[in-house]
Amino acid sequence: MTNQVEQAALLLALRESELGWADVTRVVEESGSALTSLDTLLTPEQPTLDHVTVDPADQLDAVVHEIKAWAEEGIRLVTVLDEDYPVQLMMVHQRPPFLTYRGFLDPADQNGVAVVGSRNASSRGLHITREIATMLTQNGITVLSGLAAGVDSAAHRAVLDAGGRTVAVVGTGLRTCYPSANAELHEEIQRTGAVLSQFWPDAGPAKHHFPMRNAVMSGCSVATVVVEAGEHSGTRIQARLALEHGRHVFLLPEVVTGTTWGQDMAARPNTTVLESPDQLLRVLDDLGTDVPDLINF
Template sequence: MVNRREQAALLLALRDSGRGWADVTNAVEEAGSALAVLDSLFTPDQPTLDHTPFDAAGRLELVEQEIESWAGEGIHLVTVLDEQYPVQLLMVHQRPPFLTCKGFLDPADQLGVAVVGSRHAGARGLQITREIATTLTKHDITVYSGLAAGVDTAAHQAVVDAGGRTVSVVGTGLRRCYPAENAGLQQEIARTGAVLSQFWPDTGPAKHHFPMRNAVMSGCSVATVVVEAGERSGTRIQARLALEHGRHVFLLPEVVSGTTWGREMAERPNTTVLRDPDHLLGVLDELRAGVPDLIDL
């Protein structure tokens, strides 16, 4: 892990420089140090957002204290400069400059699979979700999902019930929970797996946060399974992003037959129409065999 001051410098630059996250992230990654680029981000013609003089030492100390307060609540910070930052996620354009985490990151998560679908899934969709999540757990595969109602909740709960590892990527800060009724499940996931967020801890839910969350979930995993989704379901965003990221997409037959985008996506390379959990495992064995070579590059 980089030192706390480097982490604080990155957060300070992201929050107060007035520059876009991509600009800040690119500058920091190129320099290999947030402290090294801090002065260039706060120039006389680039005032701070609150229009006050830039006091680097004072502001850094305040941000360090803020990070320490998060740690006191069990919220850990991981930045793009940290070795613990998910390797798979580093490879995608939409990688966030930092993640906050409750729980713990595990190297095995880089071979994890996202299981997503409708918030209003029917009984069959929820049952298939549980079967898929339980099968993945029995084969020691981390299951990612987004803690939303419906399919996400069923996937997370099935893994928890089976004693496996699940990672929730959420669209709020870690001091919040959406939907509120999943607060207990979020705490259980943090105890046995991890809850990840790309937002400041107090951030509430917002519509534009969830596609951002989907990009992170796709980036962290080797594949995405879409169990149930409608024509306008937000789940299609993750399926599209997964293909853009070079990840595999599994579609349930109901998604293909029930949506225009599902039929179109089923014809694209790197997409499989899933027959059953055993079919999923067979394709995953092929995908997982290639991941170490990709990471070594």
């Protein structure tokens, strides 16, 4: 586990470096230390708009205090250099350099399954969602979803009602609840699970955030179940990313018959058209969920 100074160094590098996040993450991972990388990523003194130079050491202290302020609000931080960074997510190239979360992380989440679908789900779709989420919970499997209306909310609620663990991967910072109607659900999830974000705590909803959120949700899961989705649904992004990540995708028959992308995806390897919830467990058992040892940075 890195200390707050190392974590602050990574956040400072992300804020101040002219490199993109992926490049900053690469430099930090290669050195194994955000502090060691800081000299590479920052000039000795950063001029402000008022032409006043700011010592990076002072900047680092300010970020340390900011992380402590987050913690006082119940917002925790984990970086790619921390041992408790999600193991499955570490194996995908879209892994974000840091995550913030409310609640707690659990190593068992590495075997979690994402259940996603339409915001405007039908009553049958919501029923199937609850059935799948409850069955996964009863078998000790963490259920991940995106805290959106419709299928996502139904999945989270079913897990909570069944006394299980669910993780919400959100497309905003943790000081924002989107949609606001899910504020109570947001609070309930963090008591026994986690609400996870790759964005700064003050970040609001933005269109480009949600595909990024889908990449993290897929990366954290061993498989993704798509219950309902339209032709242009954002859910198709997660299904595509899951296959790119080498994760299994389960499609409900309605998704296959109702969309061209579902038809195309159903014919691809690593995809199952799900005829019953029990089939989901059988395929998961066949796949196995052992996670290979990773190189320690």
